[in-house]
Amino acid sequence: MTLQKDKVYTQSEEMRTVITKLDSKLTERFKSQMSIAPYLSRKIVSFQGNKARPAYSWYKYKEAFSAGLVEYFLSNYEGGTQGKVLDPFAGIGTTFFAASEQNIHADGIELLPIGQEIIQARILLEKGLSPNDIATLELWINSQPWNGFPEKVPFSTIRITEGAYPSDTVEAIERYRGAMQHENEKIQLILRLALLCILESISYTRKDGQYLRWDARSGKIRPGTKPFDKGKIQTFASAITTKLREILFYVTSHQTPTTLFPVLRSKCNIQLFPGSCLDILPSLETETYTAIMTSPPYYNRYDYTRTYALELTMLGLTHEEVCSLRQEMLSCTVENREKDLSKIGPEWDAVLDTVKNQQLLNSINAYLEYEKSCGTLNNNSIPRMVRGYFSEMACVISECYRLLKPNARLFMVNDNVRYAGIGISVDLILSDIAKMLGFKVEKILIVPGKKGNSSQQMGTYGRIPLRKCVYVWKKR
Numbered sequence: 140m141t142l143q144k145d146k147v148y149t150q151s152e153e154m155r156t157v158i159t160k161l162d163s164k165l166t167e168r169f170k171s172q173m174s175i176a177p178y179l180s181r182k183i184v185s186f187q188g189n190k191a192r193p194a195y196s197w198y199k200y201k202e203a204f205s206a207g208l209v210e211y212f213l214s215n216y217e218g219g220t221q222g223k224v225l226d227p228f229a230g231i232g233t234t235f236f237a238a239s240e241q242n243i244h245a246d247g248i249e250l251l252p253i254g255q256e257i258i259q260a261r262i263l264l265e266k267g268l269s270p271n272d273i274a275t276l277e278l279w280i281n282s283q284p285w286n287g288f289p290e291k292v293p294f295s296t297i298r299i300t301e302g303a304y305p306s307d308t309v310e311a312i313e314r315y316r317g318a319m320q321h322e323n324e325k326i327q328l329i330l331r332l333a334l335l336c337i338l339e340s341i342s343y344t345r346k347d348g349q350y351l352r353w354d355a356r357s358g359k360i361r362p363g364t365k366p367f368d369k370g371k372i373q374t375f376a377s378a379i380t381t382k383l384r385e386i387l388f389y390v391t392s393h394q395t396p397t398t399l400f401p402v403l404r405s406k407c408n409i410q411l412f413p414g415s416c417l418d419i420l421p422s423l424e425t426e427t428y429t430a431i432m433t434s435p436p437y438y439n440r441y442d443y444t445r446t447y448a449l450e451l452t453m454l455g456l457t458h459e460e461v462c463s464l465r466q467e468m469l470s471c472t473v474e475n476r477e478k479d480l481s482k483i484g485p486e487w488d489a490v491l492d493t494v495k496n497q498q499l500l501n502s503i504n505a506y507l508e509y510e511k512s513c514g515t516l517n518n519n520s521i522p523r524m525v526r527g528y529f530s531e532m533a534c535v536i537s538e539c540y541r542l543l544k545p546n547a548r549l550f551m552v553n554d555n556v557r558y559a560g561i562g563i564s565v566d567l568i569l570s571d572i573a574k575m576l577g578f579k580v581e582k583i584l585i586v587p588g589k590k591g592n593s594s595q596q597m598g599t600y601g602r603i604p605l606r607k608c609v610y611v612w613k614k615r
């Protein structure tokens with residue numbers, strides 16, 4: 140401890156002071172690019188903005204941004220509406236479908252099978268349905284052929300999904316899956332889409348940030364916690380017929396009603412690359428894209444493989460497969476082990492050296508390691524997660540730079556975070572890394588209204604506002 144004026148500073152406080160100074164310095168450097176963007180509401184940068192949009196709202200993917208956001212950026216920046224757009228973290232494909240509605244080709248990468256499945260089903264539906272397909276779906280809605288169907292196809296469970304549905308719902312799902320097998324592949328994909336879209340509403344669970352929250356009716360009550368009541372749990376028949384009706388209505392109202400053959404709604408190509416963007420980006424051709432519109436996982440410790448466990452197991456994933464997906468995800472949870480980035484992309488060594496030159500990040504890393512050594516972190520893997528997140532993001536950014544055509548832009552939605560009493564300016568650190576990798580940081584657009592902290596953090600350190608931003612970087 141050192142004495143300074145009348146105040147006693149601990150090493151932690153000194154390190155935090157250094158971080159605050161470096162943060163202010165970086166803020167000063169990007170001051171002219173930073174502005175509050177009144178047209179960017181919390182609604183438009185999140186799934187909320189899709190609620191009234193058919194097709195985009197079928198599957199509630201809380202991590203999605205809105206189609207309106209994609210439309211805004213692609214149409215308000217020069218070059219956005221020509222050529223081909225890329226989204227390396229495609230989610231349920233908002234970028235794809237919003238781009239294609241504006242007649243822009245789009246490619247995307249998504250790791251989670253739930254996102255891949257939703258995208259594939261929507262691509263198929265964009266191509267329309269034949270009168271036969273429509274008649275089959277109407278029959279499923281009106282006659283509910285799974286009722287009493289002799290064959291049952293059970294679905295897998297893992298520890299965190301066991302007992303997620305009432306027993307009559309399990310029975311109905313298994314018979315639905317049994318009956319579904321006798322349909323053609325296209326109808327199966329649509330029936331599976333509807334099933335995935337309703338799982339949460341017919342279960343005892345609710346997606347809640349980092350994990351699944353369980354209704355007390357499930358009998359799973361964590362000792363010491365207040366029993367949770369999620370409200371009405373829908374019956375299988377009512378939820379599935381409503382969803383199938385919604386899908387069918389959308390498709391029939393978007394294609395010419397009298398055609399014998401399906402009508403292509405858009406002439407645009409949408410291509411999904413399933414897998415990790417860390418593996419796939421290096422295989423894509425240099426200077427292909429006229430824009431990149433994306434939102435990486437925020438490193439808020441939310442584990443998608445837990446919150447989407449019902450859907451992943453319904454798609455047949457085993458415990459081992461879910462665990463291995465967790466490791467492939469961009470490091471944003473404390474469970475992520477370090478990835479061997481030099482092995483994935485040997486040319487990334489130079490990129491990783493660049494990250495080492497980011498002063499603010501270095502001081503944050505040093506502080507977190509120090510706090511770990513003092514035993515004050517609520518999880519000792521936080522320093523590894525923070526290092527992993529920025530290293531992996533730097534590799535993604537360098538690939539994006541290579542893939543963009545000259546003068547093309549990258550738009551990225553992301554949140555700042557807070558760990559161990561320090562706000563981490565993800566926007567400034569990533570923008571600085573992007574600058575070192577060749578981008579011109581044109582704008583850091585701040586979404587009005589500040590997001591608070593976790594209740595745990597607030598109790599310890601008080602409320603400090605966190606920025607949510609859209610970064611606009613241009614390839615020089």
Ligand SMILES: C[S@@+](CC[C@H](N)C(=O)[O-])C[C@H]1O[C@@H](n2cnc3c(N)ncnc32)[C@H](O)[C@@H]1O
Pocket residue numbers: 200202203204205227228229230231232233234248249250251254414415416417433434435436437443467468469
């Ligand atoms: C914030 S969400 C993007 C949502 C998307 N903008 C949408 O509107 O649906 C981030 C996505 O990145 C995906 N993801 C995480 N790690 C990935 C990786 N290594 N490669 C590709 N996708 C990944 C997650 O599964 C998640 O769907």
